[in-house]
Amino acid sequence: MAQPDEDRWPSRLVDMKAVDDLLRCAICFDYFNIAMIIPQCSHNYCSLCIRKFLSYKTQCPTCCVTVTEPDLKNNRVLDELVKSFSSARNHMLRLTLDSPPMSPLS
Amino acid sequence: MAQPDEDRWPSRLVDMKAVDDLLRCAICFDYFNIAMIIPQCSHNYCSLCIRKFLSYKTQCPTCCVTVTEPDLKNNRVLDELVKSFSSARNHMLRLTLDSPPMSPLS
Ligand SMILES: [Zn+2]
Numbered sequence: 001m002a003q004p005d006e007d008r009w010p011s012r013l014v015d016m017k018a019v020d021d022l023l024r025c026a027i028c029f030d031y032f033n034i035a036m037i038i039p040q041c042s043h044n045y046c047s048l049c050i051r052k053f054l055s056y057k058t059q060c061p062t063c064c065v066t067v068t069e070p071d072l073k074n075n076r077v078l079d080e081l082v083k084s085f086s087s088a089r090n091h092m093l094r095l096t097l098d099s100p101p102m103s104p105l106s
Numbered sequence: 107m108a109q110p111d112e113d114r115w116p117s118r119l120v121d122m123k124a125v126d127d128l129l130r131c132a133i134c135f136d137y138f139n140i141a142m143i144i145p146q147c148s149h150n151y152c153s154l155c156i157r158k159f160l161s162y163k164t165q166c167p168t169c170c171v172t173v174t175e176p177d178l179k180n181n182r183v184l185d186e187l188v189k190s191f192s193s194a195r196n197h198m199l200r201l202t203l204d205s206p207p208m209s210p211l212s
């Protein structure tokens with residue numbers, strides 16, 4: 001359960017951390033990179049992460065349902081969300097650091 | 107292309123509007139309510155919206171690929187994103203209205 005950017009979210013933007021978490025792959029913990037959905041269980045992973053995993057074990061790493069590579073389908077809205085959300089995130093963090101009231105970061 | 111909440115996003119949070127747009131159904135323009143993905147084209151709609159549409163015409167309303175009801179799969183991460191994002195959004199808008207610098211809303 002690594003959360004590499006946890007401390008980058010200031011307390012006033014704590015609700016955004018839940019959104020951030022949902023846009024991360026449970027294998028590499030980074031934002032989805034070419035998100036693939038497993039239609040039988042609705043779990044998502046980066047294309048490369050899940051293909052590597054399936055070559056070793058033909059199941060979903062989260063819920064263990066049986067999966068083979070042809071089951072995987074692109075979940076393109078997640079790629080678009082990652083793109084928009086990460087620029088929004090950078091913008092918000094900049095605003096938060098720039099704005100005078102409460103910035104506990106040194 | 108109705109954007110019912112467009113004017114609710116203050117200019118300093120404009121990047122978030124792109125995220126907001128991606129979490130809305132292209133049939134009802136509201137946030138996804140039980141999001142379903144069409145695996146062949148990766149487009150998403152509310153369960154009720156797309157089922158109603160398919161009963162009238164068996165194609166994706168966005169890209170016109172042939173679709174029947176059994177093709178639809180849950181895209182649960184979108185339901186979770188809607189939940190987290192809308193509370194984050196309300197929190198952010200409250201912060202923006204409360205914070206002294208620049209609030210053009212009367
Ligand atoms: Zn990954």
Ligand SMILES: [Zn+2]
Nearest residue numbers: 041043060063
């Ligand atoms: Zn799964």
Ligand SMILES: [Zn+2]
Nearest residue numbers: 131134152155
């Ligand atoms: Zn809808």
Ligand SMILES: [Zn+2]
Nearest residue numbers: 147149166169
């Ligand atoms: Zn489509």
